[in-house]
Amino acid sequence: GENVEQHPSTLSVQEGDSAVIKCTYSDSASNYFPWYKQELGKRPQLIIDIRSNVGEKKDQRIAVTLNKTAKHFSLHITETQPEDSAVYFCAASPGNQFYFGTGTSLTVIP
């Protein structure tokens, strides 16, 4: 089955700096790559996603890049704000199920 690895497990940045989270996957059949933000005690919320026919997607301060050849994808958050502090999960989907990474705890220091 699919195996998703996510790095780093924790990340601290100063407010206004950029944050980058990287994920790799193993199943070449995966064609959908969502990113979720989960605040403490809350449900995961989709923040951005990318499909396999696209290399990059941007939504305001958030962007995702996908390299299908290398089987890796990354989340980029620019101009970070304290409210960006949360746990972020990447996922890969080869069809009817999502395989999640182990999460990155992002702390934005004011």
Place this chain on the structure above:
Amino acid sequence: ETGVTQSPTHLIKTRGQQVTLRCSSQSGHNTVSWYQQALGQGPQFIFQYYREEENGRGNFPPRFSGLQFPNYSSELNVNALELDDSALYLCASSLAPVGPNEQFFGPGTRLTVL
């Protein structure tokens, strides 16, 4: 608000007991997936239901079973509870079982097994 609801919010059980968790999918969604999220980990896929049939299963033993009803709501049943079953159980609904479809998560049920 995504529209996916789960009940109960919290549950405490003892080893060996059985538990049933419930999920109501978002309006118009016919597919429900269940995930187990242990503390500090990412969600792990348990199984998915599409039009009342199981449509894929993760690496979980048979004591984890489920149902989907004609209105697309779903239940997760866990028999012979073990301490390691303590986790947040999330359900997610989507428009279809295959293809790149966003999954909308419910708030989860926190299960504690003593």
